[in-house]
Amino acid sequence: MSSLIPVATLGTPRIGLKRELKFALESYWSGKSDQLTLLQTAKDLRAVNWARQKARGVDIIPSNDFSFYDQVLDTSLMVGAIPAIYGEAADLDTYFAMARGAQKGHVETCEHGHVHATGQGVLAQEMTKWFDTNYHYMVPEFNEDQTFKLTSLKAVEEFLEAKALGYHTRPVLVGPVTYLKLGKGVANPLLLIDRLIPVYVEVLKKLSDAGADWVQIDEPVLVLDGDSETTAALQKAYAVFAKEVPQISILLASYFGGLGDNLDTAVNLPVAGLHVDLVRAPEQLEIVLAKAPKDLLLSLGVIDGRNIWRANLPAVLERLKGIDGRGNLQIAPSCSLLHVPIDLNLETALDADVKSWLAFSLQKMDELSVLSKALSGADVAAELTASADAASARAASPKVHDAAVKARLSAVTPDQAQRKNAFAIRADLQRQAFNLPAFPTTTIGSFPQTSEVRKARSDHAKGAIDDAHYDAFLKTETERAIRWQEEIGLDVLVHGEFERNDMVQYFGEQLSGFAFTKHAWVQSYGSRCVRPPVLFGDVSRPKPMTVAWWQYAQSLTDKPVKGMLTGPVTILNWSFVRDDQPRAESCRQIALAIRDEVSDLENAGTKMIQIDEAALREGLPLRRADWQVYLDWAVEAFRLCSTGVSNDTQIHTHMCYSEFNDIMDAVAEMDADVISIETSRSKMELLDVFKSKKYPNEIGPGVYDIHSPRVPEVSEMTELMSLARQRLDDVQLWINPDCGLKTRKWEEVKPALVNMVAAAKSLREAVKV
Numbered sequence: 069m070s071s072l073i074p075v076a077t078l079g080t081p082r083i084g085l086k087r088e089l090k091f092a093l094e095s096y097w098s099g100k101s102d103q104l105t106l107l108q109t110a111k112d113l114r115a116v117n118w119a120r121q122k123a124r125g126v127d128i129i130p131s132n133d134f135s136f137y138d139q140v141l142d143t144s145l146m147v148g149a150i151p152a153i154y155g156e157a158a159d160l161d162t163y164f165a166m167a168r169g170a171q172k173g174h175v176e177t178c179e180h181g182h183v184h185a186t187g188q189g190v191l192a193q194e195m196t197k198w199f200d201t202n203y204h205y206m207v208p209e210f211n212e213d214q215t216f217k218l219t220s221l222k223a224v225e226e227f228l229e230a231k232a233l234g235y236h237t238r239p240v241l242v243g244p245v246t247y248l249k250l251g252k253g254v255a256n257p258l259l260l261i262d263r264l265i266p267v268y269v270e271v272l273k274k275l276s277d278a279g280a281d282w283v284q285i286d287e288p289v290l291v292l293d294g295d296s297e298t299t300a301a302l303q304k305a306y307a308v309f310a311k312e313v314p315q316i317s318i319l320l321a322s323y324f325g326g327l328g329d330n331l332d333t334a335v336n337l338p339v340a341g342l343h344v345d346l347v348r349a350p351e352q353l354e355i356v357l358a359k360a361p362k363d364l365l366l367s368l369g370v371i372d373g374r375n376i377w378r379a380n381l382p383a384v385l386e387r388l389k390g391i392d393g394r395g396n397l398q399i400a401p402s403c404s405l406l407h408v409p410i411d412l413n414l415e416t417a418l419d420a421d422v423k424s425w426l427a428f429s430l431q432k433m434d435e436l437s438v439l440s441k442a443l444s445g446a447d448v449a450a451e452l453t454a455s456a457d458a459a460s461a462r463a464a465s466p467k468v469h470d471a472a473v474k475a476r477l478s479a480v481t482p483d484q485a486q487r488k489n490a491f492a493i494r495a496d497l498q499r500q501a502f503n504l505p506a507f508p509t510t511t512i513g514s515f516p517q518t519s520e521v522r523k524a525r526s527d528h529a530k531g532a533i534d535d536a537h538y539d540a541f542l543k544t545e546t547e548r549a550i551r552w553q554e555e556i557g558l559d560v561l562v563h564g565e566f567e568r569n570d571m572v573q574y575f576g577e578q579l580s581g582f583a584f585t586k587h588a589w590v591q592s593y594g595s596r597c598v599r600p601p602v603l604f605g606d607v608s609r610p611k612p613m614t615v616a617w618w619q620y621a622q623s624l625t626d627k628p629v630k631g632m633l634t635g636p637v638t639i640l641n642w643s644f645v646r647d648d649q650p651r652a653e654s655c656r657q658i659a660l661a662i663r664d665e666v667s668d669l670e671n672a673g674t675k676m677i678q679i680d681e682a683a684l685r686e687g688l689p690l691r692r693a694d695w696q697v698y699l700d701w702a703v704e705a706f707r708l709c710s711t712g713v714s715n716d717t718q719i720h721t722h723m724c725y726s727e728f729n730d731i732m733d734a735v736a737e738m739d740a741d742v743i744s745i746e747t748s749r750s751k752m753e754l755l756d757v758f759k760s761k762k763y764p765n766e767i768g769p770g771v772y773d774i775h776s777p778r779v780p781e782v783s784e785m786t787e788l789m790s791l792a793r794q795r796l797d798d799v800q801l802w803i804n805p806d807c808g809l810k811t812r813k814w815e816e817v818k819p820a821l822v823n824m825v826a827a828a829k830s831l832r833e834a835v836k837v
């Protein structure tokens with residue numbers, strides 16, 4: 069056995085054990101606390117984070133993995149890619165304006181008690197999914213005359229901050245090629261590489277001056293299908309770094325998959341180290357070992373940074389046999405630990421068996437320590453046995469396997485995934501039945517989750533208020549939402565989702581086969597976090613989950629109220645899922661459970677049922693060769709849950725952030741009667757593909773960017789609708805926001821939706837349909 073192999077992490081969760089950063093940010097944004105308080109909270113969190121890693125035996129600790137909002141936005145500030153509308157200053161408020169938009173005017177209440185927004189604001193930058201995760205980054209925006217200059221020294225400052233505390237860290241940067249490839253605004257952002265390289269050189273030099281010897285540069289584009297331009301950009305950038313800053317050793321990090329066709333490029337770049345993901349792509353170890361020059365440090369990503377299962381350490385060691393005698397190695401999680409919760413030990417209420425099968429970020433560091441010791445020949449027999457025992461207990465547990473679920477699944481027939489008639493026939497029946505105006509208005513489902521709503525839920529969970537009180541509270545909220553929607557003249561109503569903590573967690577809590585956590589928060593974007601349910605066993609639905617809420621809401625009004633469900637693909641993609649069976653299998657199990665709910669809603673009288681598939685696109689594999697298999701089972705799962713209804717029951721679906729070009733055929737095959745999508749920040753560009761593919765069903769392109777606190781004006785929404793009308797037929801179009809309104813405040817939502825209804829009315833007026 070070799071000498072001690074160092075343990076590294078590539079990045080860690082930054083939100084804080086108790087989400088301290090979230091609360092500090094939100095308090096700052098709402099003007100309740102000042103910038104110094106926010107900066108201090110952030111500094112304290114970084115210190116705790118470094119100390120925790122040190123205590124867990126991490127030898128190579130990162131810095132600059134912290135971010136106030138997003139590491140890609142940090143990079144935009146670092147290189148001065150700040151679009152002119154945000155002004156010149158690369159300060160924190162500019163940063164937050166880019167992240168969240170800013171209302172330059174103000175919101176007023178008039179003498180009738182109505183809320184009016186005045187003044188133009190600046191829009192936030194576009195936000196989209198980071199590779200195939202539920203983490204969102206801010207899309208860099210470039211222009212043809214784009215220049216770059218060093219405008220933020222955050223990386224250097226955080227290195228020095230760690231140094232002052234006694235940690236010699238390895239700073240992390242988003243790589244220049246990945247950064248450019250994620251950007252937009254010019255036809256080919258990679259052409260900007262020559263202008264960008266000098267800024268990185270400057271940063272590397274400054275890091276070196278500050279005392280850094282290694283820098284981790286993340287280039288996850290290495291796991292995407294390779295192309296010659298990307299290869300050339302990588303070769304150019306890293307050659308310059310090697311020449312200009314030879315004193316810095318670069319660890320080039322690939323993650324979220326195998327290097328595949330980029331392998332030769334990666335192992336031959338003039339860098340000192342290469343990180344490879346051996347969880348998503350264990351098979352690449354052999355070839356990487358064979359092809360990597362002996363003096364290239366290899367960082368082996370052997371512990372899953374994307375899921376929460378405890379590793380089977382003896383099995384991991386078995387897979388690492390090939391490294392014997394190589395030297396120049398490190399072991400690490402497969403990717404940054406940003407995507408897993410922090411500490412399993414906080415989960416005191418979790419089923420003891422399930423808990424014994426899990427590892428969060430800190431436990432994963434422990435696992436790496438044990439592996440490192442085992443690899444150096446130290447005696448960790450007890451730890452290894454415990455790990456293997458947990459793995460076999462999980463595999464054999466009756467909590468995981470349900471024969472009835474497996475039997476039902478194998479009895480599914482193709483007609484169960486097929487509507488009774490084609491869309492054209494259904495659409496006629498539905499138009500007769502609903503008699504909606506042209507350009508019907510609706511919302512996506514949720515209304516503001518106010519602090520009162522959250523407090524009531526938290527009080528209920530603590531036992532401070534009983535079931536009856538909580539129920540009555542939610543009913544009052546729901547009734548108020550229904551009344552208000554009627555008052556402002558929306559056509560199709562929603563109950564508001566006040567009873568839901570999160571659209572996935574809520575269902576996870578009611579389905580068998582899922583466990584849920586109390587503190588296992590993972591950052592989704594900015595200050596927003598989720599607690600993904602843990603899918604550990606075969607899934608079934610013990611009883612109806614949403615019917616009573618729909619019934620109550622519909623009892624209050626004559627307008628149609630949509631039934632509101634989350635679809636199987638989204639539940640799957642936003643949960644921590646089983647690694648002991650294919651994802652497709654888990655997805656079909658969830659689909660059957662949702663199918664039961666759809667059927668119960670229909671039997672209760674629901675005529676419109678929305679099944680959200682917000683995460684369908686993000687589940688698309690990173691390699692094109694794997695797309696079709698995924699899309700086939702994803703579409704089948706959606707159809708399996710949604711097609712058991714009669715012709716005049718209208719199935720809606722909703723997708724936000726979806727980049728539709730790649731998945732358009734699949735979206736059409738889902739055959740939802742109405743789809744609402746996110747389009748406002750991209751100025752309806754998304755609709756081009758709906759037009760070119762002649763998408764036949766109905767569509768609600770979002771006209772209100774719900775991720776920004778700003779209130780859109782009527783004219784902005786009518787302009788967006790006229791862009792939509794250039795691409796689609798009037799009969800196809802609905803009017804709605806981009807997504808649910810749970811993250812907004814009522815004082816933002818109210819004027820925005822009033823404006824939206826006014827926009828619909830003026831459109832009907834103008835078009836006279």
Ligand SMILES: Nc1nc2c(c(=O)[nH]1)N[C@@H](CNc1ccc(C(=O)N[C@@H](CCC(=O)N[C@@H](CCC(=O)N[C@@H](CCC(=O)O)C(=O)O)C(=O)O)C(=O)O)cc1)CN2
Nearest residue numbers: 202522523525526569570571572592595596597598642811
């Ligand atoms: N899973 C998921 N992924 C998604 C989305 C989504 O809605 N769900 N939407 C897209 C955008 N991502 C989003 C992610 C999170 C949130 C969001 O609003 N998150 C909330 C938490 C939601 C939640 O689980 N709320 C719980 C817990 C609330 C809470 O913090 N309770 C306090 C106590 C509150 C009190 O006493 O006042 C506590 O537990 O400490 C509830 O309402 O019950 C937040 O970060 O603030 C929105 C969008 C893409 N991915």
Ligand SMILES: [Zn+2]
Nearest residue numbers: 682724807808
């Ligand atoms: Zn959405």
